[in-house]
Amino acid sequence: MFPPQIYAERRQRLQQTLGGGLVLMLGNGIASYNYPDNNYPFRQDSTFLYFFGLDYEGLAAIIDIDNDQTIVFGDELTLDDIIWSGVQPTLVERCAAVGVSETRPLATLSRHIELALEKRQPIHFVPPYRGHTILWLEQLLGTKVSTTPGDAFLKGMPVATPSLELCYNIADMRNHKSPEELEQLAEAVDITVTMHETAIRLVQPGMHEKDIAAAVGEVCQRLGYFFSFPTICTNHGETLHNHGYIHSLREGDMLLLDAGAENAMHYAGDCTTTMPVGREFTDRQKAVYRVLIDTYEKAAAQLRPGITYRECHVAAWANIAAGLKELGIMKGDPMEAAEAGAVAMFMPHGLGHMMGLDVHDMENYGEVHVGYPRGAHKDPRFGFASLRLGRMLEPGFVFTVEPGIYFIPDLIDQWKAAGRFADFICYDELQHWRDFGGMRNEEDYLITSDGARRVGRKKPYTLDELAALRR
Numbered sequence: 056m057f058p059p060q061i062y063a064e065r066r067q068r069l070q071q072t073l074g075g076g077l078v079l080m081l082g083n084g085i086a087s088y089n090y091p092d093n094n095y096p097f098r099q100d101s102t103f104l105y106f107f108g109l110d111y112e113g114l115a116a117i118i119d120i121d122n123d124q125t126i127v128f129g130d131e132l133t134l135d136d137i138i139w140s141g142v143q144p145t146l147v148e149r150c151a152a153v154g155v156s157e158t159r160p161l162a163t164l165s166r167h168i169e170l171a172l173e174k175r176q177p178i179h180f181v182p183p184y185r186g187h188t189i190l191w192l193e194q195l196l197g198t199k200v201s202t203t204p205g206d207a208f209l210k211g212m213p214v215a216t217p218s219l220e221l222c223y224n225i226a227d228m229r230n231h232k233s234p235e236e237l238e239q240l241a242e243a244v245d246i247t248v249t250m251h252e253t254a255i256r257l258v259q260p261g262m263h264e265k266d267i268a269a270a271v272g273e274v275c276q277r278l279g280y281f282f283s284f285p286t287i288c289t290n291h292g293e294t295l296h297n298h299g300y301i302h303s304l305r306e307g308d309m310l311l312l313d314a315g316a317e318n319a320m321h322y323a324g325d326c327t328t329t330m331p332v333g334r335e336f337t338d339r340q341k342a343v344y345r346v347l348i349d350t351y352e353k354a355a356a357q358l359r360p361g362i363t364y365r366e367c368h369v370a371a372w373a374n375i376a377a378g379l380k381e382l383g384i385m386k387g388d389p390m391e392a393a394e395a396g397a398v399a400m401f402m403p404h405g406l407g408h409m410m411g412l413d414v415h416d417m418e419n420y421g422e423v424h425v426g427y428p429r430g431a432h433k434d435p436r437f438g439f440a441s442l443r444l445g446r447m448l449e450p451g452f453v454f455t456v457e458p459g460i461y462f463i464p465d466l467i468d469q470w471k472a473a474g475r476f477a478d479f480i481c482y483d484e485l486q487h488w489r490d491f492g493g494m495r496n497e498e499d500y501l502i503t504s505d506g507a508r509r510v511g512r513k514k515p516y517t518l519d520e521l522a523a524l525r526r
């Protein structure tokens with residue numbers, strides 16, 4: 056945990072930016088897996104972690120701005136808890152460690168909210184993403200709860216919406232990482248890089264995807280850490296979220312590994328490596344890989360305060376178009392192809408996303424409320440719509456840079472049949488690449504006062520670096 060004043064300062068700042076009302080923050084509970092006492096690993100809610108740091112279940116908190124009062128609601132351990140879970144610090148001790156002096160039994164939260172509602176206090180809460188939390192909020196507020204942000208809740212409203220103002224204000228704070236958060240992120244990324252190096256060293260023909268996925272998992276689990284998201288480990292990288300590990304790996308295959316660790320304080324790392332299963336890539340794979348790495352390095356070199364990530368994304372698309380033009384797969388002006396959206400054929404996702412306590416940081420607030428300016432909407436066109444981060448970059452932002460190049464047979468067929476972007480895509484040549492698969496390279500970056508730097512240590516990705524680890 057951070058020192059108590061860090062949490063106290065964060066809460067103070069939130070109070071100042073919001074100006075009034077009552078902020079209700081619900082911690083996560085334990086979620087059952089297949090029967091009540093068999094549980095998923097506990098993961099605290101990230102908003103709760105950011106403001107209260109308390110990493111265990113059964114907690115709620117309020118920041119009553121109108122009355123300048125902060126209370127954590129929870130229950131002290133019973134003897135039964137101690138028998139099953141061991142002796143733990145008391146709630147009062149735990150709260151003191153995060154700068155909170157007032158605690159109350161969880162059962163009194165409901166009455167506390169009722170009184171606040173009667174006094175016409177607006178209730179601010181962030182969008183819930185678990186069924187249990189939605190039900191709990193509905194019980195506390197006495198009405199239906201939506202997950203789409205809008206006005207803060209006042210008694211009498213037919214539906215309680217999460218507070219858009221709260222989402223924007225917290226995103227402003229959490230989007231700018233502090234020095235102590237950057238240390239945590241660097242640790243998570245360093246472990247993540249070790250996971251990737253392990254896979255590059257290990258993979259060889261005759262193995263299965265699950266062999267590599269397990270070895271990657273062992274790296275973070277041996278440190279007592281967990282994944283920041285379910286590992287993608289596949290020789291079918293063109294399927295973007297491929298979570299099965301069922302394929303066997305053969306000479307000539309590429310393995311795409313998208314995996315990250317979450318460290319003890321729950322900060323995330325997120326990297327992707329595409330590696331040859333055999334000794335090296337085929338000539339064809341090398342040709343596309345060079346386009347990918349050139350795109351990746353140019354995108355990283357472009358990062359600085361004041362540039363929008365949308366510009367970086369479009370520039371990456373244009374670079375891919377230029378590279379694929381040399382291979383005879385695309386034609387026309389690369390920048391025009393990018394701006395028209397034609398390169399979404401080969402990279403249908405965004406160049407990156409914010410990263411912090413969540414691997415897609417604060418995505419429960421709505422990605423447009425985190426990755427775009429206040430009041431902005433996302434470009435709804437295919438490809439552009441998947442750009443989670445589009446806003447102007449500011450010092451303190453931490454996010455991923457992850458261009459990819461994919462050949463998706465179903466997408467090729469559909470666009471070809473529709474004659475889509477036929478001015479930019481050479482469909483005759485593309486037929487010869489249908490079974491190529493997909494590749495992506497991803498590392499994590501911080502915007503500094505005058506440029507950007509990698510978070511954590513460098514992940515091997517150049518052909519030479521990959522070859523050195525394969526020896």
Ligand SMILES: [Mn+2]
Nearest residue numbers: 325455457497
């Ligand atoms: Mn990512």
